[in-house]
Amino acid sequence: MAIPEFQDLGTRVSQQISAAIAGRQTVAEALDQAQKYAEAVGATYREESQ
Secondary structure (H helix, E strand, O other): OOOHHHHHHHHHHHHHHHHHHOOOOOHHHHHHHHHHHHHHHHHHHHHHOO
16 A cells, blocks of 8 residues: 655655765754654644544
8 A cells, every 4th residue: 555645755764865975964964854754744644544
């Protein structure tokens, strides 16, 4: 089952990691932003399934 929000999350996290590799941000910043994206998707998914 494809869940669009999770696919988008994967894209966004990949972009953050790519930015860290390219030196546009630190690894810590990339991981922090990725975590924020994941939390937002999780919160949305929980709200929709209630």
